[in-house]
Amino acid sequence: MPPRTPTRVAIASRVYAPEPAAAAFRLRAAASALARRGADVTVLTSRTSAAGLAGERGVRVRRWPVLRAKDGTVRGYLPYASFDAPLLGRLLLGRRNDTVLVEPPPTTGTVARLALTIRRTPYVYYAADLVSAAAEGAGFPAPVVALTRALEAFAVRRAAAVVTVNDDLRRHVERLGAAPSRVHVVGNGVDTGVFTLDGPVRDVAPGRSGPLFVYPGTMNDLHGAEVFVEGFRRALPDLPGATLVMVGRGSEVERVAAAGATLEPGSFVGLDAMPGTDVAAIVRGATAALASVRPGGGYTIALATKAVAAAATGTPVVFAGEGPTVDVVTEGGLGHAVPWDADAVADALRTVARGSDGDAGRRAERAAWVQANASLDAVGERVAEIVLAARR
Incomplete structure (x- = not known):
């Protein structure tokens, strides 16, 4: 028998390790786990100046230049668009995948749904947070909240599965229209290979004697x-x-x-x-x-x-x-x-x-x-x- 072709998986996210963001490291953990299970993994993400190693065996990271906000993050209308617009082409014209893991914001989820529907490729939406809920709580204008909620609903309703981190978020996702049977609570974790009890200590307050x-x-x-x-x-x-x-x-x-x-x-x-x-x-x-x-x-x-x-x-x-x-x-x-x-x-x-x-x-x-x-x-x-x- 010919050797079994590895499952092709893509991860679409504006941030990925080594960027210092929770999403970047949870996605690296997912990519590493997929690679350990024999999947052929490609990460479609943004170019970053962050230092540190991000590569894992069996994981290719493909970076694209993006606009960044004043604080260096990919956050805000123009930075999102600078990642999402090229992502549409990357998903439509790039290699064919068996499935794609998609990270918020909902604009990325919307672009992914459009491209992957055309290519008939299932995707999983990683709803570790919900931008619409955050926008509403932060007092954004009602039209902005409504648009964000509509984009988020558009992204989750056609997802083959939605991954979230707690029951509160699960209920929010279900209210957006995702079928309960397709919503999975996986919890939240931290990189215990980096944040360890034993290791070097860096003094950032030399000369100070207090706590x-x-x-x-x-x-x-x-x-x-x-x-x-x-x-x-x-x-x-x-x-x-x-x-x-x-x-x-x-x-x-x-x-x-x-x-x-x-x-x-x-x-x-x-x-x-x-x-x-x-x-x-x-x-x-x-x-x-x-x-x-x-x-x-x-x-x-x-x-x-x-x-x-x-x-x-x-x-x-x-x-x-x-x-x-x-x-x-x-x-x-x-x-x-x-x-x-x-x-x-x-x-x-x-x-x-x-x-x-x-x-x-x-x-x-x-x-x-x-x-x-x-x-x-x-x-x-x-x-x-x-x-x-x-x-x-």
Whole structure:
């Protein structure tokens, strides 16, 4: 018998590793899992200047130049269009695939549905978040929310399967018109090969002798990361020598930096986005890692993965906000979950700086819980199984 032809799978996403974004790394985990199962995987993504290795055995990454927003992300109308328009041609004229895994935004899902319907190729939509829900919560004009919801519905209704990360998102997807039998909850995970208990520690506040608090990740209006600047300001008189470090990009970076500049000299450090290994080295040396979700901002149905990634290094977490992250932090003993309020944040910073959260035993327990319950490898395997099952 002739050898069996490997299943051809494409992944269509505006971001992919090594870009420092949760979507980039969950897709790399899915690609690696697909390759381990013998699939021939091609990733159609954007060109990036991010440093670090992204290649995996059996995975080809094809990058296309795109417009990027001021903060360096592929986010906003023109950046989306600069990726989606060429993607239409790449899917229509490129190699024929057995199935395609498609990452939001819904404009990419719409383009993928159009191209793949013509080519009669099934696709799986990875609804780890819903842009329409976020837009509504952020107070976007009603016509924008309606258009976004229509595009999202268009993308999910014809998908052979929809992958999502929790039951709240599953219900949203079903309300958009996806058949319940085609919606799969796979959970959310972090890269426990990068965010590890043991590893190098990077000192980003030389000369400072007090506790170190690190916010590692995107700072958009949905996150409300500025609450940590104000909370830190209120806690600082009780924590001499303390330092607040904000690492990442996003639409709120300038506002956060401006607020940080008003703090005690030397107590605030702002760093650009960087590879996960470097972020992990900074977080490992922190007294606590910080994560937030602004209430009512449309993001409360999603997990703040930066909180779980930080906990994988053993570092305790201070989470401010609402949503499933509260349950994860509480159930996993990952740290402190408080309301999105500067006074509540200040109290949590004082507590974690003075308590036993950073003891070696507690750190090991925290890291072990993440490894057992929120590993990105396990999520990638579940996604790969669904993608391969979608073949005709």
